[in-house]
Amino acid sequence: MKSEKKEELNNCELLNPSCDDVVSPAHYNDTTSSLNCQSLENELKKKWIPKKLLSERLVLCYYRLDLEKKAERVVNCGTFLEFGRVEELGGVPPGAPGRCSGDAPTSTNFKLHKANFCRDRLCPMCSWRRSYKIFGQVSEIMNLIGSDYDFLFLTLTVPNCTADELVRTLNSMSKAWLNLVRHKRIKSILKGFFKALEITYNKSADTYHPHFHAVLAVPKRYFKSELYIHRDEWLVMWQKAMNDYSITQVDVRKARSKKDLKFADTAVSSLSSAVAEIAKYAVKSSDxxxxxxxxxDKVVSVLVPALAGRRLCSFGGCFLKAHQVLQLDDAEDGDLIHIDGELRSDIAVQIYRYGWSCGTYKLVEIRQKEKNSD
Structure with missing residues (x-):
């Protein structure tokens, strides 16, 4: 059941209480220097607090629309955050080979370990975390398969639609995508893909612009062989798939970073711009x-039913196989806490617990692990 998602239970502890010291927040500067947590405080102010404040605006909207269950979920999203502090010696964490217990740390890192997220499709906090998660997963996959394929960055658009047309347009786009990837010409070159939906809102025209971003894996010889498909051919195939010849725009290009590729050491760095583009929010809060x-209220009342029960991103072919090999969880409905790996309890020095109160995050507890006697 969805209510049993273990990583989001409020009463979880990282460190065994029998070997921890609970430190009063009022005295935390006596326990750890202000430099140790300055980076965390800055991150909270720059990233977490603005997202939570936006979420509170969404809560008020949900209440105005009589969507009380959604409002209650979002209002309780991100009300507590627990960060583990890890001290490293030249990048070597405690307990790792080459690290002695008496060595003084040279850097301090913080990693989110516990939090309560609502997973609402429009929640700015969850959308932000989901974007990071998708970026991380696609980057891992492309790092795994990057030496085997070249990649295309594809954007498929449709004409703007009204609120009444949005659901029907999204359904048509989903069917058209399946028709497109089954096209004989594309089947001959497509080895895998990652696809994501984005919807923007045109305030002046009061219309919606749904479109797909995708990264396609193609054979290494694609760009210098008869397999190559020109932009105009992509447009015609998308028009046919959508059965809409008023479509005038598709964008297709070889995925590469903005910097010269000679400076890129891995597939991830050379394709980071494309990955960042497709990992964007399905709908930005500014829309x-x-x-x-x-x-x-008008726009949210349109987006809620349009996004309900709809997959916002998907993997196929070699991307899906790599996703399984890497044992990654669901990009949309999976863990939004450990988006870059779990925090090991044996290397955590302290746990900083923050609670949301009066429009900001306040430190409520520091749980400190006892030093080893050896």
Whole structure:
């Protein structure tokens, strides 16, 4: 059952209470220097607090729309955060080979370990975490398969649609994508893909612009062989798949970074720009949270049913196989806490627990692991 997602239970502890010291937040500077947590405090102010404040605006919108269950979920999202502090010696964490117990740390890192997330499709906090997660997963996959394929960065668009047309347009796009990848010409070159949906809102025209971003894996010889498909051919195939010849735009290019590829050491660095583009939010909060509450309510009331039960991203072919080999969890509904790996309890020095109160995150507890006697 969804309510049993273990990583988001409130009463979980990283360190065994029998070997920890609970430190009063009022005295935390006596326990650890201010430099140790300055980077964490800066991250909270720069990233976490703005997202939580945006989420609170969404809560008010949900209440105005009588979506009380959704409002209750979002209002309790991110109300507590636990970060583990790890001290490293030249990049070597405690307990690792080459690290002695008496060595003084040269750097301090913080990693999110516990939190309560709502996973609402429009929650700015969860959308932000999900974007990081997708970026990390696609990067891992492309690092694994990057030497075997070349990659295309593909954007498929449709004409803007009205609120009443949005659900029907999204359904048509999903069917058209299946028709496109089954096209004989594309089947001959497509070895795998990652696809993501994005929807933007045009305030002046009061219309919605759904489109797909995708990374396609193609054979290494694709760009210098008869397999190559020109942009105009992609457009015609997408028009046919959508059965809409008013479509005038598709964008297809070889995925590469903005920097000269000679400076890229891995597939991830050379394709980071493309990965970052497709890992964007399905809908940015700036497209549905406005100063005008009536406009906010109107757009949110359109997006909620349009996104309900809909897959926002998908893997196929070699991307899906790599996802399975790497044992990655669901990019949309999976863990939003350990998006870059779990924090090992044996290398955590302290746990910093923050609670949301009066529009900011406040330190409520530090749990400190006892030093080894040897």
């Amino acid at each position: 549905y949270l406005f100063d005008d509450e009536s406009l906010t």
